[in-house]
Amino acid sequence: MKLTSPQFKENSARALADQQLQKALLNVQKGFIGKRAAAAADLPEFDALRDNAREIKNHVLGHLDLYLEAYEKKVTEAGGHVHWAETAEEAREIVLGICRKRNAKTVTKGKSMITEEINLNEYLEENGIVPVETDLGEYIIQLRGEHPSHIIAPAVHLNKEQVEGDFRRVHTHLPQARDLTEPTSLLSEAREVLRKRYFEADVGITGANFLIAETGSSVIVTNEGNGDLTQSLGKCHIAVASLEKIVPTLNDCAQILRLLARSATGQDMSVYTTFSTGPRRPEDEDGPEEYHVVLLDNGRSAMLGTEFQEMLRCIRCGACMNHCPVYHAVGGHAYGSVYPGPMGAVLTPSLNGIDKAGHLPNASTFCGRCESVCPMRIPLPKMMRNWREREFERHLTPSAARYGLGLWAFFARRPKLYRFAVSFAMPALSLLGGTGRRIRSLPLAGGWTKYRDFPAPEGRTFLQEWAQRENRKQGAGR
Amino acid sequence: MADTHDMQADARKPQVGLFATCLVDLFRPTVGFSAVKLIEDAGCDVHVPMAQTCCGQPAYNSGDRADTRAIAEQVIETFEGFDYIVAPSGSCSSMLKKHYPGLFKGDARWEARATAFSAKVFELVSFLADVMKVKAVDAAFDGSVTYHDSCSGLRELGISKQPRDLLKSVDGLAIKEMKDSDVCCGFGGTFCVKYSDISNAIVSKKTTNIDASGADVLLAGDMGCLMNMAGKLKREGSKIEVRHVAEVLAGMTDTKPIAGQAK
Numbered sequence: 001m002k003l004t005s006p007q008f009k010e011n012s013a014r015a016l017a018d019q020q021l022q023k024a025l026l027n028v029q030k031g032f033i034g035k036r037a038a039a040a041a042d043l044p045e046f047d048a049l050r051d052n053a054r055e056i057k058n059h060v061l062g063h064l065d066l067y068l069e070a071y072e073k074k075v076t077e078a079g080g081h082v083h084w085a086e087t088a089e090e091a092r093e094i095v096l097g098i099c100r101k102r103n104a105k106t107v108t109k110g111k112s113m114i115t116e117e118i119n120l121n122e123y124l125e126e127n128g129i130v131p132v133e134t135d136l137g138e139y140i141i142q143l144r145g146e147h148p149s150h151i152i153a154p155a156v157h158l159n160k161e162q163v164e165g166d167f168r169r170v171h172t173h174l175p176q177a178r179d180l181t182e183p184t185s186l187l188s189e190a191r192e193v194l195r196k197r198y199f200e201a202d203v204g205i206t207g208a209n210f211l212i213a214e215t216g217s218s219v220i221v222t223n224e225g226n227g228d229l230t231q232s233l234g235k236c237h238i239a240v241a242s243l244e245k246i247v248p249t250l251n252d253c254a255q256i257l258r259l260l261a262r263s264a265t266g267q268d269m270s271v272y273t274t275f276s277t278g279p280r281r282p283e284d285e286d287g288p289e290e291y292h293v294v295l296l297d298n299g300r301s302a303m304l305g306t307e308f309q310e311m312l313r314c315i316r317c318g319a320c321m322n323h324c325p326v327y328h329a330v331g332g333h334a335y336g337s338v339y340p341g342p343m344g345a346v347l348t349p350s351l352n353g354i355d356k357a358g359h360l361p362n363a364s365t366f367c368g369r370c371e372s373v374c375p376m377r378i379p380l381p382k383m384m385r386n387w388r389e390r391e392f393e394r395h396l397t398p399s400a401a402r403y404g405l406g407l408w409a410f411f412a413r414r415p416k417l418y419r420f421a422v423s424f425a426m427p428a429l430s431l432l433g434g435t436g437r438r439i440r441s442l443p444l445a446g447g448w449t450k451y452r453d454f455p456a457p458e459g460r461t462f463l464q465e466w467a468q469r470e471n472r473k474q475g476a477g478r
Numbered sequence: 479m480a481d482t483h484d485m486q487a488d489a490r491k492p493q494v495g496l497f498a499t500c501l502v503d504l505f506r507p508t509v510g511f512s513a514v515k516l517i518e519d520a521g522c523d524v525h526v527p528m529a530q531t532c533c534g535q536p537a538y539n540s541g542d543r544a545d546t547r548a549i550a551e552q553v554i555e556t557f558e559g560f561d562y563i564v565a566p567s568g569s570c571s572s573m574l575k576k577h578y579p580g581l582f583k584g585d586a587r588w589e590a591r592a593t594a595f596s597a598k599v600f601e602l603v604s605f606l607a608d609v610m611k612v613k614a615v616d617a618a619f620d621g622s623v624t625y626h627d628s629c630s631g632l633r634e635l636g637i638s639k640q641p642r643d644l645l646k647s648v649d650g651l652a653i654k655e656m657k658d659s660d661v662c663c664g665f666g667g668t669f670c671v672k673y674s675d676i677s678n679a680i681v682s683k684k685t686t687n688i689d690a691s692g693a694d695v696l697l698a699g700d701m702g703c704l705m706n707m708a709g710k711l712k713r714e715g716s717k718i719e720v721r722h723v724a725e726v727l728a729g730m731t732d733t734k735p736i737a738g739q740a741k
Contacts (some may be wrong), residue, residue: 009673016679325662329679363673365666365680366539367629385539392541401540401668409537409545412500413552415529426504437734438712447674452681452709455505455736462503462510466526 001116001147003352004336008359011334024157025331028150032322035266036373049259054377056252057313060213061304067213067246068295074216078278080291088118091296095120095205095238098292099129102236104202108194110220110227111135112207113151113316114240114296116338117351120205131205132197134226136190143170149332151339152264152318157331160186187224194226204234204288208241209260209315211293214249217277218293221260221270228274237276237288242296244312256315259375264317299351307386311346313376320370320380326363335360342370342380349387358396361387404444422461430459492522494605495560497553499570500532501701502722506736509701512728513566513602520610522562529556533565533573538581539667547581551588554578554595562609563599566724567700568631571601576634601631602724603699607640614647617729622652624693625723626684626707627660628700641699641723648726656691658683665706681710688718695735697723708737 004011015021040046060067072082085091099107107124109115109131121131121142133142137155141148143166148154155163164180167189174192179185198204206227208218218239220227231237247253261267280287303309321327321341332340337348337357345360354361361384370380391397411418432439433456441449448454494517502509514524534549553574557563565571575596582588606612623645631637638660645653664670664680671677684707688696696711696718698704708720719738725731 009675012673013675016675325664325680326673326676329676363669363676365629365662365664365669365677367662367666368633369629369662372633385541388539388541389543390541392543397541401672405537405540405542405668406545408532409534409542409549412531412534412537413545413548415531415552418531419528422504445671447671447677448709450674451678451713452706453712453737455705455708455712457505458507460507462498462507463526463528463530465507466510466514467528 001119001338003356005348005352005357005360006336008334008336008363011336012330012363015330015334020159020162021157021331024159025328028153028156028322029328032265032319036263036319036322037266039262039266039268043258043262046259046262049255050375050377053256053259053375054313056247056256057376058310060246060248060252061244061309061312064243064246064301064304067248068243071211071213071216071246074213075278075291075293076216078216078291079281080216080278080293083292083294085294085296086298088296088298091118091240091294091298092120092123094294095240096123096127096129098236098238098290099124099203102202102290104129104236106130106132106197106201107203107205108132108134108198108201108230108234109138110204110206110222110230111138111154112205112240113148113338114207114242115205116148117242117298118240118296120240132194132201134194134197134224134230135222136187136224136226139190139194140166143167147333147338149340150318150321151316151343157333198229198233201230201234203236203238204230204232205238205240206231208239208245208293210253210256211241211246212248212250212253212275213246215275215277217250217275219253219257219273219275221257221273223265223267223271225272228272231274231276232287235288236290236292237279238292238294239276240294240296242298242300244300244314256375260315260317263319263373263375303350308346308350308383310378311343311350311383313378314343314347315376316343317375319373319375323369323373325365325367325369342384343378346378346380346383346387354387354391354394355396358387358391361385361391419463423464426457426461427459430457432456492561492610494522494524494562494564495557496524496526497530497533497557497563497565497570497574498526499565499567499701501705502566503530505705506701506722508730508733509566509722509724512722512724512730513564515728515730516602516606516615516724517564519616520606520612522610525560527556533570535570535573536667538573538577543581550578550581550592554592558591558595558598561598562605563595564602564605565599566602566722567702568601568628568635568637569700569702571599572630572634575599601635601637601699603641603644603727604631604635604637606727607644612644615644615727615729617727618649618651619726619729619731620650621694622654622692623695623697623726624654624656624688624691625659626656626663626688626696626698626703628698628703629662631699632660637699641697644727645697645723651726654691654693656687656693658687663703663707665702667702670706677706678710681706685710685714685716689716693718695719695721695726695738697721697726699723704736712737
């Protein structure tokens, strides 16, 4: 997708004014938060699992090269192929190359953020191949020509009336009288249309939630089974995955899986969890003839050894965005990047450059709710602050903010001068408040007074009054 | 250290340095005096060093590490001689307690100094409840209050039960919990000015929940959050009284509230 993060402010103003979107965003707050809390409460070892998961990922990130090599060896042994892609462009070309070899006209796709990251659909279309999204949410937004607004609930910004409208517009071969008022009827309709597409498809492309070094397997979790059909009905399965998805063993994978769905949707497990190891074997009844893994770097290895390495623990559960007050206010599209919310505020600058994504780590109140629910214990606010520091060092911080803060820091470092300055400033500000002790408009703080009154100060500072009181006491004691 | 003499004289009592925080100092002296009373009532001596300004959080959260460190050095130098350093703010306490040591990583001398300093820092209410084991306060308040959990205090310092427990000991006071009391009010330091539209959306949800609680008074432990919510409530014409939790716990509610009409 086209990066519109530099227009974050415009995007968010539009989102705030969009009544339909605001209504849809209430579903994020109502649905996910309570379900996650209940699922976590039901599992006494939930927090211990989080600690363990963090250690597993920290370990693997410390030895990433070794585990990736081991993984590649196992995939090859199982009859599959591993392709290494340093950039999005390389990954797209590799996928297209495989599709061309198979003379593919249509490919089905199971939900994969990574193919969003590399703009795969657009690229395949330009090259005469029709990609069909098979996850209900992805299918809906594909019909609308949109991008996901959430990493696990791509169409969470829409309501069912909008989806009904889209289905009636596109599925014109179906009877117009059909009932599409319930989510289940929408699902059945999508299923009916998509079933045929699975059989037509020459290649099935999925992402991967995990790659397992021990076995050379790729793992996907879904709730609709569309991923399984995508990867097993086509003659060729391509899994596109970024290299930090690797875990050492099946046991490690199973442990992190216990956190994934609980954190995302509050389920104990997703309905489907599918392990793929190589193409079909002679004794297998079904499965693809070819199995490829495209391993994408796209800036991730550059994060290793930096203050952003911990971000690579992310398992894409979406809990951070589900709990983020800023995400609740503006939704995923406002972030203008593939990955929205707090995790995107850290990842997007890493992948696209802080010069293009500077708003994202700044547009956070640092309330810390994201970190408190992250199953992998990623210190998201800390890393957003790290981005702000990089920005500050490179003088990318807006100059008004820079000078304002510089001035504040200048005084804050000089207590005597500070006391002298505030002894004039605060009475003046207090006068501005008038008898109602409210300031309706304040120079340099227009952002505040546009929506709020500014509570006027009392006039004298606490330290002034304290000093006076202490002097009086000493005088009385003499 | 300005108060060395006094400290020696009263060596039996814990010596507490009050870090008033810039917002309390500049905007709400009552909170400072309430804090002093509460800490003294808990059996400590309170000192207020005149060399204090700000904890450095605005610079820190804006990515200006050099200035933050310079401010932190000055705060540590001013306060490290006390037994405890107490601030009537979760966010400033957390800055001093949780974030200062990281500023000096790799600087052997300063890192140790910052770590020793941090161990002595507490937010006011948690200092009373967790350190001084205060179970009840000597105060009365006729009315119902709702308590907003400020983010840093709640998530970085685990402050949630302590203020509620102490409030329950206030004569005549009833607590009416609001929905989502633990969700951010949208202040976020410079966030509220830089992204004012989003901040407004967040604080609007908050004031809706505050109104719906049916309480007469809104309390919280951080002046930043309080000024944000008070400013919004005032703009909306709400009559809800807004105060720092310390004012109620200290029984110092004869001053005008931050917003609303005093009862």
